[in-house]
Amino acid sequence: MKPYKLISHTADIGVRVKGRTLKELFENSAFALFDIIADLERVKEKERFILNLTSGNQEELLHDWLRELLFQCNVNLFVCKKFQISKLNNTSIESTAVGEHITSKDVFKTEIKAVTYHNMVIKKEKNTWKTNLIFDV
């Protein structure tokens, strides 16, 4: 089962993501992003991309992290399918994204223009972390 659900949004693509930990929520969010962009079954875990950054708060951190991964994909055609987060707090992340540079264009499914701030709130309910993300397509 996929670690995210598509939610209805007229113009764009929305996903509802959950995780048992904040780390897992981040990893599942990135997975959702790339699962929409590309056919991940055809992407190999060949290369690693180290991404460390800091941001103003939890939501901005998730937004900026996804935005950075998306930039790597849009410019360098680097598609990732696995994410390892070694350190995470409310304002900083240390992570490694694993995937490969794609040469075959038909691996791509959907062009995502941007990760938006739309309704982006990270919540913890009981033992589950949740957020909604809207990708502009």
Add this chain to the structure above:
Amino acid sequence: MVGIWQGKLEKIDDFRWRIPKTYKPGMRVPGVVYASERMLSDIFRDKALEQVANVAFLPGVVKHSLAMPDIHWGYGFSIGGVAATDIKEDGVVSPGGVGYDINCGVRLVKTNLTEEDVKPRLKELVGTLFNDIPAGVGSSGDIKISFSEEKQLLVKGSKWAVSKGYGVSEDLEHTEENGAIEGTDPNAVSERAYERGKGQAGTLGSGNHFLEVQVIDQIYDKEIADVFGLNKGQITVMIHSGSRGLGYQICDDYLASMLKCLTKYSINVPDRQLACAPVNSPEGEAYLSAMRCAANYAWANRQCLMHLTRMTFEKVFNRKWQELGMSLIYDVAHNIAKIETHNIDGRDIRVCVHRKGATRAFGPNHPELPVKYKHIGQPVIIPGDMGRHSYLLVGTEGAMSDTFASTCHGAGRCLSRAAAIKACRGRSIDKELLEKGIYVRSKGRETLAEEAPEAYKDVNEVVEVVHNAGISKRVCRMKPLGVVKG
């Protein structure tokens, strides 16, 4: 009427509805929605009307916050949203009022071919267009440009393309702003935006972008159609694309920086996506000059795409494009913010008009119109979905006085992409279209389902509203024959 939006609309007339200023404390002006009564149930389905009300909070907003009949839920502004802010009265500019795809727009090219000429060679023509025009996710083209050349392109727009041999000077006369808006500043564009735009000039992109071979199936105003040289049965080509990755990145960059402006300038808006800054602030000026760079990129892009189209027609029909009569009718932006003069309550004032999924529609005799179109008004090009129709209209006096010279921009989505894919599961959209005589080629596997005709409102209804409301005038209608999708 049951929907997501639970507010109340007041009927103004058969095509206009008001969201009163009292709907939400903080609204500076009322909202006005252009729609027929029948269309309202679709409009109530998402939160677009709430966005129309939210836009009415923007500092400096004048007269009304508008929604065109193709309105649907967008980012900050609704798609189909129009608002003008008085730049002298601390009026603001908001990147959410333009959108990610800056100067997403459309151009219409005529030919002297008829349906009979094209029908027997339709598959060959569409197949060649599909092969020769770079499209699809992250597509890059053969037009490679260096960093310094990209800077030139951002200033000169279509003029850059024409100087490289991708078109003729007549094309520029028939492009909004002559294909190069002034007031750019290439230094306001981030390195990342340059990086994303580098390989993408002359590429169609994906999603709702397309190139369509069409036939005119209906003439509404013979006199104006004659000025364009358009007749029933004639073949046209429509190109819909924008500023590609460069524009997306500029929007993304400035949305982030303008969030901080809300505090800096003590601006109170009900939605962070309406992040904005006064037009006359350093942040507002920087955004506008970067946005204009993206607008020029988009005009150059569509100019290059038209050039590639002309070359493909030459190849398939073995005649020069000039002999095929492939001149440009017009090119117009759908997502842009422009500083214009409008008469508000008897006074000419300079305003920043945000058109987010809306088309400029200058009426006859506007000084910015090309000589050939001065007496008829500005051409307005409205693409529909790939199974129904598209339209050519002209701007009117009504648009000048009522809508800051704006009208609709397309059919407008009514199903989300996910819902469209679900509705199309197990069906073959390309076969269904072929049965209707429309040959479609698409790069993306899910694009056809996402873009299926039923995902959109009926463009005929949308156009009927803007025509009957007097904010633009129908000239002719085109039916798709061949479609290239990204």
